[in-house]
Amino acid sequence: MSVDISQFVAAFLEESYEGLDIMESSLLDLDSADDETINSIFRAAHSIKGGAGTFGLDEVANFTHIVETILDALRSGEMAISADLVNLLLEAVDCIRALLAASQGDTEADQETINSVHSRLKAAQGSSANTAQHASPSVNDSAPTEQLWEVQFIPNADLLAQGHRPEAMFSALSDLGVIEAKLLTSKVPALDELDPELCYLSWALQLRSSHTQDEIEEIFEWVIDDCDLSIKPLSPASMSGEHRFHIQFKPHADLLHTGNDPYFIFDALKQQGALKVNLDSSNLPQLNDLNPEQLYLNWTLELTSETPTDEIKEIFEWVEASAEINIEVKSTGQSSPTPIQTRSTTQTASTASQPVEQAVNPVKPSQTSKAVAAKSGVKATSSEPSSIRVETNKIDALINRVGELVITQAMLSQVGTELSEDENAGILAERLTDGLMQLERNTRDLQQDVMRVRMMPISFVFNRFPRLVHDVSSKLSKKVELKLSGEQTEIDKTVMEKLGDPMVHLVRNSLDHGLETPEERKSKGKPEVGTLLLKAYHQSGNVIIEIIDDGRGLNTARIREKALSSGLINAEQNLSDDDIHDLIFQPGFSTADAVSDLSGRGVGMDVVRRNIESLGGHVSAQSKKDVGATITVSLPLTLAIMDGQLVRLGEDTYIIPLVSIVETIQASDETLSSIGGERRLLHYRDEYIALIDMKVLFNLPATPKNASNLIAIVEHSGEKLALRVDELLGQQQVVIKSLEVNFKRIEGLSGATILGDGSVALILDIAGIDKRSHNQQILADEIFSSLSTH
């Protein structure tokens, strides 16, 4: 059977990129590394290598192989972690990413960089052997602390015949410390099959002792060739309740007939923790004897999980009758997927690895506090919630369908209401109304649920920042601690995708301009390490993101100076500090002393503002000299729905986004003033704002004069506009539909929606209206001047 594997490439790439992200975030977290962090990096590298090999991406596979080798050395402790090595590995992650992208023909990988990283990796790998040998004895001398050991002792059947006595060994063990032994009798056969001269027993021991692994192993010295022995340390943290289950699963040949699929069982187990599956196919007959309806396979499963044994047993509940199942709780143990196995052959390796484990641990307490902040983000991603991968367009289709359902439901409700008002309708109409009310409730719930499918935690944006801050701050030789808060705040995927670039810009700005060098900070009496806090939270239907630094703050005087010189403001203007801070979002504004590689090219904050406003949000800056600056970004929860004010223009219904409406007023004639004929201004609370007659702007049929002075005051980019409309209708939540998909972008309109009666209403785009009215005025001016010259 041949399988076209090309269809899996996309999934492989997606997983690989995710793996690289995990590697990256874990590497940054390595200061405070526990074994699990290194393991997760290793696992990610390992699966990328494996996948790349399968899909014939040899370059990726070869490159990743070296990385994996180094990671393995780190994991086993043969190599020590250093800042340089972490940086090198981060570069290697970039290279793998580039190679993956290149394999899809997206970009050309920078071969030079890759070669240089490659050779440096090789060099690092080469030097590892020496350092490890030097390192181990010195660590061995360090004062032993009491530790918990787990000893697995599975003697061969003929152990007793060799003259060994387990109980003697156990008593020797108990001399080393407190011992707890568990007898495992699973291999004991039925009585009539029992050979009294053989040993069917095995033991799981827990030893609390200050002795080293070598000393424990010494006790088993004589039996090491006649048994399966594993000795490993239990770190106190992992004792919290993680069990290592050893499950033997021998289904009967007819298991498949019962409708059970072992795959589902494994899948369920995988949800509980780290699962290692060993397949035993020794019972598989010759091909011509094989009955395709029979199951010949056995499995041995290793599960590391916090789940109690009962729940694990429950997973096998359905196959209990048709399989031999043997679940052993081996011990509480490390969550490491590859425990240190000590057999006679691998003895040397394990002794070498042991001391370094101790060497890593003491680093922990001093470093933890520093890494806590960044770590919380990493943890969120590495813990794997049960999920499925769905294409976005499937979700969009679902949302559309539900939108349709809501409209249909509204139509039915209307019919129901009309029917119940009919006196002859009777009891049936009443029942219909009840049913319709229930339908309304259900559809509304359904709509909310479906909308939530699109929501993702903002950590997907935040997670790129530990790396960015790491890179940028070392480039600028500044000391920065990044703190994240509220990463679980959910936001629409579309909003999030467009949020990344503005956020990068804002963070770089803070790093570059906001935070000072360590010397400068010291002289100001601040701690050397600057703090950058990214904070997200929900507030009244919006997502608020704050970028807070404790740097020098915005230089109000300089901004003012600069704005004056570039003509953004004039000298007479009396501006509050907040007004001045707002100037940094003006096009072409930059106070950077020098144009640097990072930011300060004079384009930036205005682009940030534009991007964020295109998402229906806004951005503002607060600052206090030498205390720090806060950039606040406010975004709508979703782009798919919004609150709208329905207005009537002539015969048509239009929608003004509720967020942009400041106030709706009935203007008196006195407040309207005209300049040069048609163009008019509205006197509104001590300011004159441009009045736009929407029907004139849209070339709609005119209505009788003075029919309405209803005005909606709207705001965009801090500028107010007065829109004259014919009537204010209701407010409602509308589903935003694109006009572009089947038609085109129309200036002044941001989209359309479908009203309860199935008709289409157009949604006004305030920025577009402003632009449009400008164009119209320019045109009018041109006509006027051409008329007067001729």
Place this chain on the structure above:
Amino acid sequence: MNAEPQSVDKTANHGIASNGQKQFLSFLLDDEEYGVDILRVQELRGWTPVTRVPDMPEYLRGVLNLRGAIIPVVDLRCKFGLKPIKYGPTTVVIVVKVDSGSSERIMGIIVDAVAETYTLDLESIQPAPKVGSAINARFITGLVAQNERMIVLLDIDELMNSDELATEFQADTLGELN
């Protein structure tokens, strides 16, 4: 405008049945019969009121809700310079798929009535002569005689991507304002 009769070649490029035949849906505007490639027709709808889009040429009647998608609707009478009639029970909106280069758009065409479907031999299609009418020669792929009537075969892509219907937004719509 370019009125070279290259239109027959174009028809041939459109991917046709191997036996050199192609199916067309024909419709009426006044007494004239027009045909469009049937594979481009998604569905037929009775006339329902549409929502007017501001500042559009008269032939663009507005947009309508096609099961959740917003599609523009073009009055072909108006586009072809025929005098308008009141929409009635036979008025049909032909929903077509239009290839607009980077994307496929769904659009509606308002016609007086739907007539027939024809299976035509490609050889029987004649190139359109240069005629000075409101109908740009670009829109016509060819003419064909059927039951002693002339049917004008239209190029949906040319027709529905012309002028104001083009996808790219023209910033310079100022000329339209007066």
